[in-house]
Amino acid sequence: MFLKNCWYVAAWDHELNDGKLLERTLLGETVLLYKTPDDAVVALDNRCCHRGAKLSQGRIEGDCVRCMYHGLKFDPSGACVQIPGQDRIPPKLGVKSYPVINKDHLVWIWMGDPALADPAGIIDIPYLRDPQWKGIPAYLHYDANYLLIVDNLSDFAHLAFVHTNTLGGSEEYAYVTKPVAIERLENGFRVERWHMNSDAPPFHKKVIPNKADKVDRRNIGHMQIPGIFLLESLFAPAGSGAEKGNLEGAREYRNCQFMTPETERSTHFFWNYLNNFEGTDYTISMSLLDSLIEGFLEDKEIIEHQQKVLDDDPGFKMTAVAADVALSHFRWTLDRMLEAEQSETAMAAE
């Protein structure tokens, strides 16, 4: 069961270049994504209404897509506009279309009631269009429910054990640091955590000159329904007073991550890890991309096994520890929204 009336990331817009007919399963529905000649993104049910052939095996013709089984043609609204060998087209014949918005290179899709789809509800991420922030859009597929990835990101303590030699840096992180704040928000949470006078973690060391210098490290994570995670990371010279606002000599990162359910047991994971200090040295973005892939594969190894554990024994119960405050609030909030959406849908059906 998924929250339907909200915006999900369906693709990076470059995935649709060169007239690609992209088939992607989103929230269990098989969707066709493509761009028209004037660069508008179209999202349709990928199944021809005639015999269920896949439109992604078809052909783009202008704004339209033609099914290459018996030749039915559909316009961007999903309406059937041609049936070869048949003069009259039944007026309601067609496939479902989905509201889509291309914003800052992210293709956002609305899987619920189209009447409720308000583009203003799409989160604004200014650094995705700020030329000072550089990064490489990336994608990973998970064989796990998207909430297991949300959980993972909700507790920075896992950096200490899962990512000791990549994104974390030391197991000490789990023992000596704690969130200085966990804010429960209406649609998610915000956490902040400092690690003073610590070694730089491996991924950061790879892209800075003075690798041995101690740093004061701050992570601020912001998780939002349905599965959007923004992470601001700061590495300041140890003792320079970053915690009081002095950012001289600090290096910063902005990470945005988007978890979109493919099915109940698989997830599309999009991210871009940006920095504001590489200038013209693109190898820094490349190094960070490699480090992030390395780190996320460590998560994937854990999380996909977690999914298998849950699949193998539906009776298995997790037990919360103190650090689960943020993830528990997120799941509680999501459950309330799901209930509300279900009851609205039920009332509308009466």
Added chain:
Amino acid sequence: MFLKNCWYVAAWDHELNDGKLLERTLLGETVLLYKTPDDAVVALDNRCCHRGAKLSQGRIEGDCVRCMYHGLKFDPSGACVQIPGQDRIPPKLGVKSYPVINKDHLVWIWMGDPALADPAGIIDIPYLRDPQWKGIPAYLHYDANYLLIVDNLSDFAHLAFVHTNTLGGSEEYAYVTKPVAIERLENGFRVERWHMNSDAPPFHKKVIPNKADKVDRRNIGHMQIPGIFLLESLFAPAGSGAEKGNLEGAREYRNCQFMTPETERSTHFFWNYLNNFEGTDYTISMSLLDSLIEGFLEDKEIIEHQQKVLDDDPGFKMTAVAADVALSHFRWTLDRMLEAEQSETAMAAE
């Protein structure tokens, strides 16, 4: 659910040469097929009645087959005729046998009530034994219900889009031609379609000398319960009056295709595409075989995805268009026969 009281193609008879114990699942049942020394075909339940070991892992001994787990031996009627180390054989011990007929190199099997199996009910296809007609028996496996293949063959319009560069020839075919006749038959249908003054399609061009000459093309398809398709194709010089019966200079093909359910989601597809003009030039049969495989793989690509679409969402509903008259009649006819068979079986059981 399958129609049981009718003849299905189980194999080409050459598949049983050299004492082969062929295991083949037919209508969901695992069947053993083999030939006795005097060339009679035997079809038995492939599961030893003792412990369920597969008889296809056994050994032919004369007319009989021996299970190579504990050595039980079965004769062509399925009766157990030996149990090593045991003197008395319970009289009813044995495995089910199926009526089978080898006719014109096709092995036909009856999966229903043996008492109703009348060899006269097997369709007669004279060109399969006519030395003037040459072709190569062939086989393809589909991961799709057999009716999706029947559907495919029921509407020639798909030639235009699926097979443009192989069996079809042009998309024009779907726009300018229509069936001149669709006859609803008691056990299937017959359709006829002409394409006047057209280019020869690629598969035909490859085997004729004057490749650029325009042709008048006629297809007559005859589909029969449970899934037998006979196609007569004619290519006459454009304007020579073939539609009035003048066949001078015409080239003809006979195609027979047999769809036999393996399971609800997979199909054995047998065919032979014959020509009457190759004389001693066997490369024509070879070229046609290659062209047909190329074309059928185009169908398979569409149809297996269709099956996945149906599996993923049992609620998906197809919408008929005008061209679906023939396939709708076929499915309606099959459903009536299935209902009749079910109610007869139910009455017999009371």
Added chain:
Amino acid sequence: MFLKNCWYVAAWDHELNDGKLLERTLLGETVLLYKTPDDAVVALDNRCCHRGAKLSQGRIEGDCVRCMYHGLKFDPSGACVQIPGQDRIPPKLGVKSYPVINKDHLVWIWMGDPALADPAGIIDIPYLRDPQWKGIPAYLHYDANYLLIVDNLSDFAHLAFVHTNTLGGSEEYAYVTKPVAIERLENGFRVERWHMNSDAPPFHKKVIPNKADKVDRRNIGHMQIPGIFLLESLFAPAGSGAEKGNLEGAREYRNCQFMTPETERSTHFFWNYLNNFEGTDYTISMSLLDSLIEGFLEDKEIIEHQQKVLDDDPGFKMTAVAADVALSHFRWTLDRMLEAEQSETAMAAE
């Protein structure tokens, strides 16, 4: 459904060397096995009680294991003894532990009620610790329910047909020999079978000097709940009077086999085939290991197909023949024990 209150073989103890965290599914439960620094074997639920991450992806620390997701540490009793970043540990927090015993290189596990786990109930197999008996511990994985392997071992007649060229020797074995005794035991059965004046079977020929000499062959099999099989084999010079107790010139083997359910459809199969005559010539053990693997792969080929037959048609019924006395008694006995265990569990729950 498995018998829980009995000892199963979980592993050979060498599998846990070098600090291995072995994940093994036993009776459908995912279990972590490891050795502490003082060589005690520990068996825990492999799922961290916090978020279900696999402890086998963790790290041994002294006697304990640490989950490498968020760092929870568990002692050999399964109790959680550390949560990084959290001072108080809820007293009941932990994972299930299983009674385990390391005896003669076999790791035995008790999957049922720990209060009933009596080490005295573990079968004693003296030749596993007798330096005169040499053999190599081995393992094979079956995609089949363990009872199909028990069945297989219950009737020596299969040696004649499945293993003619490996462990059996001739099909004659099934026709001219019979069990001289089948004893129904409270927890299994014992069978004895002689084959007088016969050729030595291939596996035995490979390790003896006078390969052409006729032998008197005796097999004594002892099968015990839940799936333990001990086989004593004797090859004496033909006519030397072995059946009257004269063992001069005889060669003997001891085989122990342990079938432990992984799931309802897969099995861990452990064995050791020992001889008492190799002295310092270890190539005899190696040859016997190779022969046994060769033979067991012949069984596996049959048995895994049997499992598929049963899966494909739950309505398929096996039919017993005279030779099935032993296996029928075993299954009957096991069913009685299962019923007793179920009703005890039900009563305890009231």
